[in-house]
Amino acid sequence: MVLRQKLIAVYAIFRARLKVYTRYPGWLVLSFIFPIFTTLLPVFLAVGVSGSLEAASNAFWRYSGTREFIFYMLVGSTIWSISVNIIWDFGMWLYEEMEAGTLEQVLLTPVGVSELLLGAVLYTITITMLTSIIGLFIASTIFGYIGYLISKEFIIALLIVVLGFIPLLGMSVFFGALVLKIKEPWSFFNFLTAFLVFIAGVFYPITVLPPIARYIAVLFPATIQIADARAVLMHIDYIFDPAIDILILLSYAIFWPIFGAVMFKRTESELKLKGSIGAH
Amino acid sequence: MAEIIKAENIVKKYETKLPAGLFRRKKKIVHALKGVSLSVNEGEIFGLLGPNGAGKTTLIKILTTLLLPDSGKAYVLGYDVIKQPNEVKKRIGVMLMGERALYWKLTGRENLEFFGALYKVPPAILRDRIEYVIDFLGLQDFVDRLVETYSSGQRVLLAFAKALINDAPLLFLDEPTVALDPRRSVEIRRKIRELREEGKTIFLTTHIMQEAEELCDRVAIIDEGKIVAMGTPDGLKSALRGRSAVEVDLLTENVEAIVGQINAIGGVHRTAWSIVQSERGRAIRIRAICDSPREILPRIVEILLNNGAKIYYIKPEEPTLEDVFLHYTGKLL
Numbered sequence: 246m247v248l249r250q251k252l253i254a255v256y257a258i259f260r261a262r263l264k265v266y267t268r269y270p271g272w273l274v275l276s277f278i279f280p281i282f283t284t285l286l287p288v289f290l291a292v293g294v295s296g297s298l299e300a301a302s303n304a305f306w307r308y309s310g311t312r313e314f315i316f317y318m319l320v321g322s323t324i325w326s327i328s329v330n331i332i333w334d335f336g337m338w339l340y341e342e343m344e345a346g347t348l349e350q351v352l353l354t355p356v357g358v359s360e361l362l363l364g365a366v367l368y369t370i371t372i373t374m375l376t377s378i379i380g381l382f383i384a385s386t387i388f389g390y391i392g393y394l395i396s397k398e399f400i401i402a403l404l405i406v407v408l409g410f411i412p413l414l415g416m417s418v419f420f421g422a423l424v425l426k427i428k429e430p431w432s433f434f435n436f437l438t439a440f441l442v443f444i445a446g447v448f449y450p451i452t453v454l455p456p457i458a459r460y461i462a463v464l465f466p467a468t469i470q471i472a473d474a475r476a477v478l479m480h481i482d483y484i485f486d487p488a489i490d491i492l493i494l495l496s497y498a499i500f501w502p503i504f505g506a507v508m509f510k511r512t513e514s515e516l517k518l519k520g521s522i523g524a525h
Numbered sequence: 526m527a528e529i530i531k532a533e534n535i536v537k538k539y540e541t542k543l544p545a546g547l548f549r550r551k552k553k554i555v556h557a558l559k560g561v562s563l564s565v566n567e568g569e570i571f572g573l574l575g576p577n578g579a580g581k582t583t584l585i586k587i588l589t590t591l592l593l594p595d596s597g598k599a600y601v602l603g604y605d606v607i608k609q610p611n612e613v614k615k616r617i618g619v620m621l622m623g624e625r626a627l628y629w630k631l632t633g634r635e636n637l638e639f640f641g642a643l644y645k646v647p648p649a650i651l652r653d654r655i656e657y658v659i660d661f662l663g664l665q666d667f668v669d670r671l672v673e674t675y676s677s678g679q680r681v682l683l684a685f686a687k688a689l690i691n692d693a694p695l696l697f698l699d700e701p702t703v704a705l706d707p708r709r710s711v712e713i714r715r716k717i718r719e720l721r722e723e724g725k726t727i728f729l730t731t732h733i734m735q736e737a738e739e740l741c742d743r744v745a746i747i748d749e750g751k752i753v754a755m756g757t758p759d760g761l762k763s764a765l766r767g768r769s770a771v772e773v774d775l776l777t778e779n780v781e782a783i784v785g786q787i788n789a790i791g792g793v794h795r796t797a798w799s800i801v802q803s804e805r806g807r808a809i810r811i812r813a814i815c816d817s818p819r820e821i822l823p824r825i826v827e828i829l830l831n832n833g834a835k836i837y838y839i840k841p842e843e844p845t846l847e848d849v850f851l852h853y854t855g856k857l858l
Binding site: 250251253254256257258260261264265268345346347349350351352353354355356357514517518519520 | 537539540557583586589590591592593595611614615619621625626627628629630631635638639640642643644645647648671687
């Protein structure tokens with residue numbers, strides 16, 4: 246009974262967000278096109294710098310072990326887009342609620358943080374997975390890589406990505422706490438989005454980074470998700486090896502949700518004491 | 526009669542930071558509540574009366590678990606608001622001030638469905654409850670439109686409906702009629718009385734004396750974070766037994782001098798002024814509590830004329846809660 250009630254609350258948040266989303270049709274259309282543009286940018290940069298698609302492919306092969314750099318980047322940007330959205334969505338949702346004045350109303354109801362998070366993020370996962378994967382399929386069809394996606398490897402890659410959702414959800418709660426505290430999410434969001442592109446190997450393998458940056462890169466679940474999904478799909482190198490990579494992801498899957506929940510509870514209590522929980 | 530709300534010595538301070546340069550901030554401590562104690566009985570309409578900034582919303586936020594007090598204890602329906610916030614939340618309906626409490630891109634009905642689900646009302650019961658609330662508050666004409674198309678009054682009605690969605694035995698209403706026109710205010714007050722007749726306990730804040738007098742079984746007067754008086758409206762007014770009030774609406778530039786001179790008349794106990802919107806536009810309202818208006822009135826008129834004031838009206842009145850407030854705080858609301 247209790248679980249059913251919790252699921253009803255989660256679904257209510259998901260459904261309300263989905264309804265609001267569908268009431269902005271322009272937003273809906275653009276979210277399918279966006280992943281294609283994110284990928285085309287570095288592709289044309291590579292072609293421009295190397296002189297031709299072939300030269301770019303050859304240069305890329307030396308670092309990554311594959312000449313299919315367009316597909317490589319497509320996979321990277323798709324997973325990056327999903328990860329960033331999951332990390333930030335809960336915080337952004339809380340911020341939107343603060344701005345709209347509805348956060349206090351939600352916090353007046355007997356709904357727990359876990360239900361709020363799951364409801365908010367279920368919407369994000371659904372929308373970003375749908376738009377990103379449809380975008381990936383459209384782009385792969387245009388560039389002739391659809392074969393990579395119609396395979397059992399694609400399912401395995403998807404499972405790795407989904408496993409990475411657990412630590413990302415924990416990070417999401419942590420950033421939600423941060424947003425409640427600092428009240429201004431945009432500067433941090435812009436920094437982290439750009440930093441993740443740089444550090445997580447979205448458009449290049451992390452082996453091109455300086456050694457210290459490679460170690461920092463592995464601290465982010467998205468780095469492992471991206472590298473391992475590519476490794477499965479394109480038969481190139483994993484970060485360490487499949488077992489170690491999965492073990493690292495699993496350890497993050499334990500650490501981040503606990504850390505996020507502790508930080509959120511602390512921040513919530515602190516703000517309830519300060520009286521600024523609904524302020525922005 | 527069972528105590529539904531019990532607050533004991535609640536203290537709340539806020540630290541605000543004021544800009545004092547590019548990076549420097551000056552800290553300022555605001556004492557919002559200075560040891561508030563009160564209790565509300567089952568089935569009554571309890572009004573917390575006070576001017577803006579008196580601490581009404583802070584207290585309502587503590588009682589509804591949105592804020593933690595710095596010290597003191599509070600129990601709602603027997604549950605500790607600090608230690609058992611979820612038990613409290615399940616059993617209360619809350620209408621906080623403002624129309625921003627709603628999702629503007631959803632319809633009224635979708636808002637009610639959303640909040641009903643967050644209150645974990647079982648779906649079958651929720652459907653019936655939504656229909657009941659729509660009917661009870663007469664929302665039929667607009668409930669299926671997006672909230673962004675609503676008038677201010679319609680949004681307040683929907684916020685009120687939201688507070689009723691979980692059929693809680695205890696309702697907190699923060700300034701429920703503040704944004705409403707007189708007709709809708711009367712309607713809301715009638716609905717509040719009906720809810721009391723259904724057996725609900727209602728805790729409402731207001732700065733409208735007439736509303737408190739008309740609705741509340743008991744009121745607490747709060748000023749500068751302290752409860753200065755508590756009791757039934759008649760009981761509170763009995764503190765002024767044998768006294769009357771004189772009200773004057775006027776235009777003057779010497780209000781402080783006039784008030785000082787009226788206060789100096791023998792038999793005048795308290796005098797205060799405020800700016801009001803009268804039928805003739807903005808005016809200054811002076812209210813004096815005195816023993817005998819028959820003797821005092823000519824002397825007040827004399828003072829006003831000597832100071833060159835333009836008098837709109839002057840009249841003696843029976844003491845109201847406004848005078849009780851003036852009696853205890855020396856101010857008008």
